[in-house]
Amino acid sequence: MKKFLGILVTLVLLYILTSIIGDNFLSAYNQEQLLKRTALYGLLAIGVSFVIITGGIDLSIGSVVCLVGCGVPWLITQHQWPPVMAVIAAFLVAMMIGLWHGFLITKVKLQPFVVTLCGLLMYRGATRGFTEDKTQGFGITHSELRELATGKLQLTEQFGLPVPFLLLLIAGAFAWIFLNKTVWGRYLFALGNNEEAARLSGIHTDRMVTLSYVICSSLAALGGLLFILDGNSAQPSDFGNFYELYAIAAAVLGGCSLRGGSGTVIGVVIGAAVMQVLKNMINLADWLKSHLEFLVVGGVLLVAVIADELVKRRVRK
Amino acid sequence: MLTAHGIIKSFPGVMALKGVSLEVGRGEVVSLIGENGAGKSTLMKILSGIQNPDEGEVEMEGKSLSAASVTEAQTAGLALIHQELNLADNLSVGANIFLGREPCRFGWIDQKKIRQESAKYLSKVGLKVPPETLLSELSLGQQQLVEIAKALSTRAKIIIMDEPSSSLSQGEVEMLFEVIRELRKGGISVIYISHRLAEVQELSDRVVVFRDGENAGELGPEEMSHEAMVRLMVGRDVSQLYQRTAHDLGETALAVNGLRTQANPYEEVNLELRAGEIVGIAGLVGAGRSEVLEAIFGMTPAVAGKVHSELPKSPREAMAMGLAFVPEDRKAKGLILDLNVEQNTSLASLGENAKGPFVNRSHEVALCEEMTEALAIKTPGPWQKARFLSGGNQQKIILAKWLALSPSVLLLDEPTRGVDIGSKEEIYQLMEKFAREGMAILFVSSELEEIMGMADRVLVMREGRLNGALDRSQFSEQAIMDLATKTQS
Missing domain, CATH: 3.40.50.300 (P-loop containing nucleotide triphosphate hydrolases)
Structure with a gap:
């Protein structure tokens, strides 16, 4: 609780502020959209927080979103693959990408930043290649598959929980159990803190690091799939652009240190929600031009990180 | 002035x-x-x-x-x-x-x-x-x-x-x-x-x-x-600080043959320890002492050689042979400073005691309680981060981490560096106790007093080579320094 109290307070304040300045903010439709967007970005953020806990970074998330988001409709509509096969293929490719990152980082000893930066360029490039840079989507077909992202669990007549939000809760629960209750979670925190000491205690540090990249890419793939099912249209040149940065920002807001060794799932999900409320606020407030979005998001992130650092310093004394 | x-x-x-x-x-x-x-x-x-x-x-x-x-x-x-x-x-x-x-x-x-x-x-x-x-x-x-x-x-x-x-x-x-x-x-x-x-x-x-x-x-x-x-x-x-009692030695507990470390690949190190024996390795800084321990533990795998019947290529393999290693730099290599006392204590044995994939919490709590008492670790509680403990207590946590696996051989590199005199005495008493219970201990130290006080036998290294061995009856500062600095004819 202590670890994510700050970000929780931030979320509540922003939420109240936005509900005052934005007329339609509290409408059922807007709340559903907010939950759905939080869920989509939250899944990416949970993924990257595994990597950040080990002291690494994954910059290729947005490109994996693009690869899966364009690749799945491409396989289904242009190559007539059964949807199930296409989805399985997408997850297998994402896991291979994670394994490949892990291999390069732990065995070839390359820096995570460099490895995943190359990934960022390559996976988008590959997607633009095989789709010939053409917009991908399902058109009016496969609406039953799209229910996965567009469906909702109706609670009242107007308001329903979006399916992606339910998926976020499930993925979040698994991630929480993994990090807090299993041996592997403990190993991740230990090696993120001090990899050499962890290795000397008999932990397979290389395997654990690789596992974190596999989890990250897999959740990026899930995110990518949900994004395309929801939006139904993806341009290979910009689908998923900057999503890794939203994910990393949410993880950092949620208490992950880029030095490794710390982070909580609940904090990260709240971090993702803060980002979405902010975006929502910019869109709803007339006096804020929406092209100032990055300025505001960046500024809030910076303030949050500074506040966090100051609080930590005070606690240390 | x-x-x-x-x-x-x-x-x-x-x-x-x-x-x-x-x-x-x-x-x-x-x-x-x-x-x-x-x-x-x-x-x-x-x-x-x-x-x-x-x-x-x-x-x-x-x-x-x-x-x-x-x-x-x-x-x-x-x-x-x-x-x-x-x-x-x-x-x-x-x-x-x-x-x-x-x-x-x-x-x-x-x-x-x-x-x-x-x-x-x-x-x-x-x-x-x-x-x-x-x-x-x-x-x-x-x-x-x-x-x-x-x-x-x-x-x-x-x-x-x-x-x-x-x-x-x-x-x-x-x-x-x-x-x-x-x-x-x-x-x-x-x-x-x-x-x-x-x-x-x-x-x-x-x-x-x-x-x-x-x-x-x-x-x-x-x-x-x-x-x-x-x-x-x-x-x-001094006799109070270093309390050794005579006890019978057991079978061979550690046999190292033809070990050639990466730092000194042209020198072969052979040594043998019996259960219950405490052996010190003396020598100048840079003589290759730590490297020998690190190679035996598979931390920096040796170029060639055998520990018992095989060459450990990772700490995990060495642990499977019953070895445990307390490194010289405990903050960089021994502890996870931001994990707490409990988590550090259980780290090496966590997998062994797990219930399926899950951490066995009740075992972990019990282990930490047992070790805190057995080694007299002074901490405000099991929740305290290792970072905030004194050098002596940090060292004891590392010992506790290994004791949880009941190793047969304990490798210690400068076991009392940066530790106050009280903790030092306790660490010596623990070494003596472990030896009496049948553990073999191989330790590197730059303090001659400590070497002469604790060891049954001293191996002296010079430029990557085991330059000689001394029994307790032959111990003197002069004899050790001679072996550490002069070529043996």
């Missing part, structure tokens, strides 16, 4: 200096001795401006240096020569002497002046090499002299030497002493820190003894007997 008075300095979890004092006169060679963790290095860092004291006064020729920076301390005439030399070995001797203070002409480095000036200072320390020589071509002893020349070039009035002889051969040590005596004649003072009491006796005008961050006493030239120094350092009879 220099007075430090009532110096107090604390770090998280430990009070390193509890109000120590030190005075140095002009042209005086003062030796500062004390066990590991007595606070010598901390005081030296304070004198040279690397750290500032929490309380207390440092004065040099009437000028306060209590809040001085490194540059200010240097300007005042204090120079510190670290144990690990601070030189750039890709540069020439001359360039090293003037590093950061290069004389310039029209914005260009004045190479001619560097050569002339360097030659002057080199001759003062009796080093006959041209200033253009690359530092990497010099021996460790010669590099030490370059450091002293560098100190002289800053017009140092007091030179602090931290364990200068710990990596030098006998001949080089004599050369160093000659230079120190010359400096003294020239009115330059030296604060000499060493573990080698024989050297201290030979060299110093006065000995100051620290114990647990306090002044334990001072000895003049006539009072500097070995016994007197040890008594002040330890604060009690």
